[in-house]
Amino acid sequence: MSQVDNDKPVSSILSHLNITQKNQKEKTDNSLGQTAFLELMIAQMNHQDPLSPQDNTEFVAQLAQFSSVEGLERLNKNFEGFTNNFMSNQALQASSLVGTSVSVETDTTKLMEGGIVSGSALLESSTGGVAINIYNDKGSLVAQVPAGDQPRGEMVFRWDGQNMEVNGKLLKWRAEQPMPAGDYRFEVMGNQNGEQQQMQTALSANVNSVTMGADGKLTLNLAGIGAVNIADVKQFN
Structure with a gap:
């Protein structure tokens, strides 16, 4: 979890987000991607039975499947970029709340x-x-x-x-x-x-610090009250 307070700059929060995202990416590198799928299809064609070659219909179906894998890969990259930007914006917003008052x-x-x-x-x-x-x-x-x-x-x-x-x-x-x-x-x-x-x-109550969870949700640590979900804030003073 990441905590923003007066003694911790925003850059450290963003660095933490980058490390977390890198670890998440390394965990998913074992999935079948565009390159691996293409290599698999070529290997299959090189080792097919010459007396019973792959017909055109099956080949076209595999090409369509290859296009689907490529499209999903691009979609995942775009979504990762959106998530990274969103969490970075959340970190910046969190830093601006420290020292302010909420109800x-x-x-x-x-x-x-x-x-x-x-x-x-x-x-x-x-x-x-x-x-x-x-x-x-x-x-x-x-x-x-x-x-x-x-x-x-x-x-x-x-x-x-x-x-x-x-x-x-x-x-x-x-x-x-x-x-x-x-x-x-x-x-x-x-x-x-x-x-x-x-x-x-x-x-x-005064916002002493802000804690950001791995899911991007913010928790405000309020003087005299304790931890409060940002969704429960009635008013930003």
Whole structure:
């Protein structure tokens, strides 16, 4: 597997891809190719029975088979070239993600030093008495932010460790002192249909590194969250 981070240049990823592709090619060199098929057909013609030579129909059939083998060989080479280019592009894209922020469905993330946690909660209906509860890595409640009544849809919030902004508006609530950098869990609660319910949340996280599998799939290693498939990313911030 290949991992892209701040200490590993893209060239090393591409070199790894070239080595992998070379090994794969060496494993398939034993297959019957165009040259081997032609040599086999010529050897067959040289050793045929002169009293019972190969008829024209059979010879034409072998020529057609030879053309098919040649066409398949060209198709395989073209496909290998396409795969090589695709994986190289994936490696370049992976390197550009390191150090950026993405949003995924989770309730836990890391507040970076001087950073901001962006989050969202999906409200299936108008919700009253919304509160955003924040817990530290020891499970202690460090902030309970009242967000009031919120309409149906996606509620977006931003937290810098002291101030909370909801749907683009800075709340009057403010923590007595800024929270230190570290891992935090977010819990969005609200009244829906007369019941207190917890809402599904998505949070931002910093991309520490990117791992590329042999199949070309990318896995993002996120601060405070861990490994996440790139297909599960909700938003690139």
